[in-house]
Each structure stands twice: as C-alpha cells, then as structure tokens.
Amino acid sequence: MRFRRFTKSTSRFFSAPVLMLALLWAAAPPETAMAAEVFTVRNVPVDATAAAAASARDAALEKGYVDAYALLMQRLVPNQDLPKVPQLTSSQIANYTVDFSVARERTSTVRYLADITYRFRPDEVRRLLRTNGIGFAETKSKPVVVLPLQETGDTAVLWEDGNDWRDVWSRRDVSDGLVPLIVPLGDLSDILSISAEEVAAGDLQKLSGLAQRYGAGSVLISRAALRGDVEGGTAELELNTTRFDTDGTSQPFLAETYRQETGETLEAFMLRASDALEALIQESWKASNVIQFGVQSVIEVDVPLTGLGDWVKIQQRLRNVPAVVSSQVKAISKQQVDMSITYAGDEKQLSLALRQNDLTLSLNEVLVWELRLIGADNPVTGGSTMPSSPTALQNDASQLQGERLVPGSSAPINPDTGVQPEGVPSTGGTSGAISPQPVE
Known part of the structure; x- marks a missing residue:
C-alpha cells in the first residue's frame, strides 16, 4: 500500500482544526443511532x-x-x-x-x-x-419490498381484487426483525409503476425502480398458487419465492408447499404461510450475519475522496457497521485516505454489512482494496440483502470452516499459512492484507 506520512505537504490540503476533527472522529466513534435502534x-x-x-x-x-x-x-x-x-x-x-x-x-x-x-x-x-457463548447478529438489512403475487388459472394478479395472498400480507403487523419488510400500498403510483405481468416476467428495471422508490435494497416476489378444496380443508398453497436485487441480479429464495389444517380458514391458512416465510427471511439473515467475536481481522484500504464531505459520510456509515471494531487513519490527503479497519467476523459478512450502509469494498486496477460510497457517482449496488436461499446458509457455513475468504474474491486463504491458492492474484505488499488477531 502507498502509505503517506503526515507532513506539511499533506497537511496543506486541510486546515489543522478540520484535519484533527476528522482524525478524532475516526479514532473514537460513539454509539450510533442505528445500533441504538436495533437494541x-x-x-x-x-x-x-x-x-x-x-x-x-x-x-x-x-x-x-x-x-x-x-x-x-x-x-x-x-x-x-x-x-x-x-x-x-x-x-x-x-x-x-x-x-x-x-x-x-x-x-x-x-x-x-x-x-x-x-x-x-x-x-x-x-x-x-x-x-454465555451465544452467537448473535445485529447488522440491520436494507428494507425488502415483498410483492405477493397470486396465480389464478393461467394468469396472476397483484393489485387487482381476488389476491388473497396480498390481502394477508397487507394486514400483517410491521416486521420487528433485522430485515424490515415493506408491502407496497397498492396506490396509483404502485399500479402505474409495475403490473402483475411485469412482476411475473421479472422485469428487472421495473422492479429496481419500485425498490428504489421505497428505499429498499431488494424485492422479494412470492408467487402463491392455491390448489385443492378450501371448504373441505384439503387445500394446498404452493409458494415460489424469488429475490431480485437492485443491481439487476435475481436468485430463487424458497419453493415450498403448505397444507391446510383441519378447521383452518383460508385467511388463517395463508397467514400461517406468510408467518413461516417471514420467519425464514429473518432467520436466514441472522444466520448469515452472526458475528464471530473470537477472532478479529485487519484490512488496509484506500478511500478515494472528492472532498471532505465524502470522508465525513464514510465515517458516519462505518459507525453503523456492527462488525467494524475500529478504524485507524494511516495517511490523509485531499484526494485519498489510507486507513486500516479492524473487524469481527468473516470477510463476506463485512462486505455484506458495508453494503447495507451504502459502502462498497473492491479491488482497483492495481489490486489495492478501495472503500467507496455507493451513490450517484458510484452506483454500485451489488450484494444481496438476504442469502440466496436457506440452503445457501448451510453451504456458506461449511465452506467457511477452516478457511477465510478475501472480500470480493471466492478464493480461500488457509488460516494457518495465510497463503492463497495458485492462480489467485496477490494484492502485493501490505495493501489488502488480512491478518487474524486472536482476541484475549
């Protein structure tokens, strides 16, 4: 990494009081409003x-x-x-x-x-x-828009009458979990923004527009097909749920069939199915974001700046990332800050948590890790707000045993040797180095 010492040549970019304020802010961040809200x-x-x-x-x-x-x-x-x-x-x-x-x-x-x-x-x-040795998650997801689509014969309904699946979701209490769920109002703006046919076809542009309008990070389309005899108590509800992220990617989340219980009304039946789906959403998020506090790691990054405002925003957003234990500025100029970030958990969790706060971590053209704001000037929105599927949680857990992953890479690092497999580009020098530090 290109470390720069604090000299007169760098201090001329910022006045001494402003520079001192920026450094002190990074060194001792207070408890954040987001953390207080989670608790x-x-x-x-x-x-x-x-x-x-x-x-x-x-x-x-x-x-x-x-x-x-x-x-x-x-x-x-x-x-x-x-x-x-x-x-x-x-x-x-x-x-x-x-x-x-x-x-x-x-x-x-x-x-x-x-x-x-x-x-x-x-x-x-x-x-x-x-x-008490209990793992827990406290990273809050960006909101997820839930679009309940109900199939009736060869067609699907969304905003129209006859969508019992959407009616049930609309009457649910506001989610109190780490994944805020939003069911659109179904007002004129919603109706004009996307149709049932466009939802069924997975129109990524329309879905991304709807998510952005509600300030969400992804859209979850839950297609419900009711089959069998509801009056006779033998109905089945077939659910196929797919997640669409605002970066234009999509992945299936759940395919499940629920069976009506004896004496259960249609509303109670669908409410039970919606409860099960929400519980799975929340549990999937918790399981993929459990912070492992037994080991802390350090990653060194460059932070490109267009002005002091960028640096202030980045510090504010870093404070909202529970996995970030501390950060230390190595060098600062008008164009860039070099810093190290100490974090708990693994690198995939860090990257996901950063994205929930509109920060992205990636390798630049010279293989140096860069931390950037996600916004109008850097519209990178990749990364999901949920695991791709409940099964993916088990796969991720098994893959992480005995290895660590470099952010932005699928290549594991041996935890004992710290060596990547052949064919994986090295970051060179100390830039991007990730070193485990056991916590006493």
Whole structure:
C-alpha cells in the first residue's frame, strides 16, 4: 500500500482544526443511532390486573421487561441458539435497559394497559451474549419490498381484487426483525409503476425502480398458487419465492408447499404461510450475519475522496457497521485516505454489512482494496440483502470452516499459512492484507 506520512505537504490540503476533527472522529466513534435502534423494542403490549391500579401498573411493567427481553433475543439470536439464552428476572433485565417510554396508557381502579418501548444497553447485551457463548447478529438489512403475487388459472394478479395472498400480507403487523419488510400500498403510483405481468416476467428495471422508490435494497416476489378444496380443508398453497436485487441480479429464495389444517380458514391458512416465510427471511439473515467475536481481522484500504464531505459520510456509515471494531487513519490527503479497519467476523459478512450502509469494498486496477460510497457517482449496488436461499446458509457455513475468504474474491486463504491458492492474484505488499488477531 502507498502509505503517506503526515507532513506539511499533506497537511496543506486541510486546515489543522478540520484535519484533527476528522482524525478524532475516526479514532473514537460513539454509539450510533442505528445500533441504538436495533437494541430498542417498541410497543410491547402490557395488560395486568391487581387489587389496586398502582399494583397493576407494577405488574404490567415487570411482565413488559420479560416480554421485551424475549423479543430482543428473538431478533438477534438464531433460533438454534435461543435455548442457550439465560432466563432473567424483570429486575435483572432492568439492569440491561437505558429507560422505557409509555404510550396508549389506559387505567382503571384494578387494571393497567399500555404499549411500552424499552431501550436496551447495546454493550451490556453484547457482553451477556458473549459471556454465555451465544452467537448473535445485529447488522440491520436494507428494507425488502415483498410483492405477493397470486396465480389464478393461467394468469396472476397483484393489485387487482381476488389476491388473497396480498390481502394477508397487507394486514400483517410491521416486521420487528433485522430485515424490515415493506408491502407496497397498492396506490396509483404502485399500479402505474409495475403490473402483475411485469412482476411475473421479472422485469428487472421495473422492479429496481419500485425498490428504489421505497428505499429498499431488494424485492422479494412470492408467487402463491392455491390448489385443492378450501371448504373441505384439503387445500394446498404452493409458494415460489424469488429475490431480485437492485443491481439487476435475481436468485430463487424458497419453493415450498403448505397444507391446510383441519378447521383452518383460508385467511388463517395463508397467514400461517406468510408467518413461516417471514420467519425464514429473518432467520436466514441472522444466520448469515452472526458475528464471530473470537477472532478479529485487519484490512488496509484506500478511500478515494472528492472532498471532505465524502470522508465525513464514510465515517458516519462505518459507525453503523456492527462488525467494524475500529478504524485507524494511516495517511490523509485531499484526494485519498489510507486507513486500516479492524473487524469481527468473516470477510463476506463485512462486505455484506458495508453494503447495507451504502459502502462498497473492491479491488482497483492495481489490486489495492478501495472503500467507496455507493451513490450517484458510484452506483454500485451489488450484494444481496438476504442469502440466496436457506440452503445457501448451510453451504456458506461449511465452506467457511477452516478457511477465510478475501472480500470480493471466492478464493480461500488457509488460516494457518495465510497463503492463497495458485492462480489467485496477490494484492502485493501490505495493501489488502488480512491478518487474524486472536482476541484475549
């Protein structure tokens, strides 16, 4: 890497106060608003009855702590590790919270009802999970637009009447997981932006336009085909779900058939199927973003700049990447910053997390790692907001055992020797070097 020392020749580009501010900001980033949001559980419903209103309120708040803690663990921890989560009392859970706020409070002489928002302490919760050997994810995905398409005979309906699959998704509660799900309103703008035929055909341009309008990173098309006798309780719902990313790529996510249970109404049947699909979306994201804090690695990158504004934006976005432990500036000029980034987890997770914050990491023409803003001047939007399929999670996990991957490359590095296989271009010198550092 082309390291530059801090000399008068470089300091002339920025005034001393501005340069010092930029360096201090990078050296000691505060807790971010995004991290605080991930560790906030909103609108927990509480309802308690007691001999007096004050006692009912105390009982409701205690149960609210327990419910909020359970919801937070479900958000962060993969299902397979949930049994390992320690069971805490309400008073113990209170020690892990910053505060709480109350909305829609209703009381009587013996009853208390409210919706309570609990704000947890990120560092304390992380420490609790690590101490108990529990893997967790806290990288929040860009929103995903869900387009429920229902097949009726040889045609498919989206915005039109008769789409029971979309009606069910529209009535669902707002997702509280790490993957925000958006079901379009179906208003005139939506209807004019894309038709059922264009969705069924996978029109990438129209789908990308819809995703961008909703501020999403991808679109999930879920095609539902209802077969059998609903009244007789023997119906089947065949789902074929495909993910389309804003970079123009698409991959199948899920193909599954759900069977109606005895006495189950059509609405309850479809709601159960939608619950299962959302749970799979959330679980897939968590499983692919579990941060491995046992080993930290360092990657050295160049950050091309068009002005100080770029540097400020990059620092702000880096703070929103949970895997980034710290960053250190090596050299700075008007055109470029040379820096090292210390991160937890593996390189694929780092690259994916960076993209959720509109940052991209790639090799330039001289095989040096570059960190850039994704935006109008650099419209790189590749990288999914979800794994391609639930099966891909198992494949990724098995491939990562015993090897590390260089960002932007499918070539593994032997963790013991640090050597790439033959035929893989070397980055040369120290640029792009990734060195594991065991954490004590």
